[in-house]
Amino acid sequence: MLQDSAQLDLMFQALADPARRHMVERLSRGSASVSQLAEPLAMSLSAVVQHLNVLEASGLVHTEKLGRVRTCRIEPKALRTAEHWINERRLNWEQRLDRLGAFLAETKDETEGN
Amino acid sequence: MLQDSAQLDLMFQALADPARRHMVERLSRGSASVSQLAEPLAMSLSAVVQHLNVLEASGLVHTEKLGRVRTCRIEPKALRTAEHWINERRLNWEQRLDRLGAFLAETKDETEGN
DNA sequence: GAAACACTGAAGCGATTACTTAACTATTGC
DNA sequence: GCAATAGTTAAGTAATCGCTTCAGTGTTTC
Numbered sequence: 001m002l003q004d005s006a007q008l009d010l011m012f013q014a015l016a017d018p019a020r021r022h023m024v025e026r027l028s029r030g031s032a033s034v035s036q037l038a039e040p041l042a043m044s045l046s047a048v049v050q051h052l053n054v055l056e057a058s059g060l061v062h063t064e065k066l067g068r069v070r071t072c073r074i075e076p077k078a079l080r081t082a083e084h085w086i087n088e089r090r091l092n093w094e095q096r097l098d099r100l101g102a103f104l105a106e107t108k109d110e111t112e113g114n
Numbered sequence: 115m116l117q118d119s120a121q122l123d124l125m126f127q128a129l130a131d132p133a134r135r136h137m138v139e140r141l142s143r144g145s146a147s148v149s150q151l152a153e154p155l156a157m158s159l160s161a162v163v164q165h166l167n168v169l170e171a172s173g174l175v176h177t178e179k180l181g182r183v184r185t186c187r188i189e190p191k192a193l194r195t196a197e198h199w200i201n202e203r204r205l206n207w208e209q210r211l212d213r214l215g216a217f218l219a220e221t222k223d224e225t226e227g228n
Numbered sequence: 229g230a231a232a233c234a235c236t237g238a239a240g241c242g243a244t245t246a247c248t249t250a251a252c253t254a255t256t257g258c
Numbered sequence: 259g260c261a262a263t264a265g266t267t268a269a270g271t272a273a274t275c276g277c278t279t280c281a282g283t284g285t286t287t288c
Contacts, residue, residue, distance in 0.1 A: 016126035028203035068234045068285045079204040089142035090193040182255040182264045
């Protein structure tokens with residue numbers, strides 16, 4: 001696990017493509033083979049494999065080959081990492097706004113002599 | 115607001131670059147001018163402006179120009195949209211796993227004659 | 229063991245990205 | 259009004275992306 005900036009690069013890059021998000025969406029409803037992932041997508045199987053490799057390299061998806069079938073599933077820990085990065089920044093900003101609001105309210109009270 | 119797949123494309127694409135995440139990180143600690151965003155980054159001001167345009171097009175950052183200074187701030191609603199997409203997929207998968215676990219436990223009980 | 233199946237890998241190609249430099253436009257301070 | 263400041267815009271370039279086709283490689287099925 002890289003766990004650093006490069007890992008986030010790979011994860012967000014992976015999620016930036018609609019075909020790949022479609023695949024994640026599908027996998028969130030249960031494991032699937034490469035062919036099953038490819039079925040609703042308007043592109044060659046080869047293209048799907050390439051997308052899948054991007055997803056796997058990012059850590060968002062784990063795959064395992066049994067016989068001739070590669071079964072794919074979501075890696076929720078990786079999803080949580082991406083989610084967490086965004087959440088931290090958003091909360092940081094929102095808390096800053098809250099503190100500013102509180103400060104302004106307080107200052108106003110004092111100005112009014114309360 | 116696009117609110118569709120194209121919007122998510124733009125947001126995740128925007129977050130996929132370390133320089134742009136650095137800028138979002140900086141902005142989560144308070145508004146900043148273009149020059150302030152550029153200061154810690156090892157690239158031309160021009161490059162920073164281009165990154166900023168990507169962030170603004172994605173909706174993650176809002177900017178406003180007063181005089182010659184462009185002030186930038188985070189758009190928490192957009193961050194929440196990206197966060198929400200990931201969260202939904204992860205929860206969906208985790209709940210599936212939970213239900214499967216419950217089903218297996220129940221089946222085991224019945225097999226054991228409880 | 230031949231045929232069908234489920235992928236896999238390499239090469240190629242047009243579009244997009246992440247920069248650079250250089251020339252430019254407003255605004256502000258003196 | 260002249261210089262410094264803050265940012266913008268355009269053009270160019272090397273690298274990467276998202277495909278395609280085509281020629282494989284193992285695996286099952288009959």
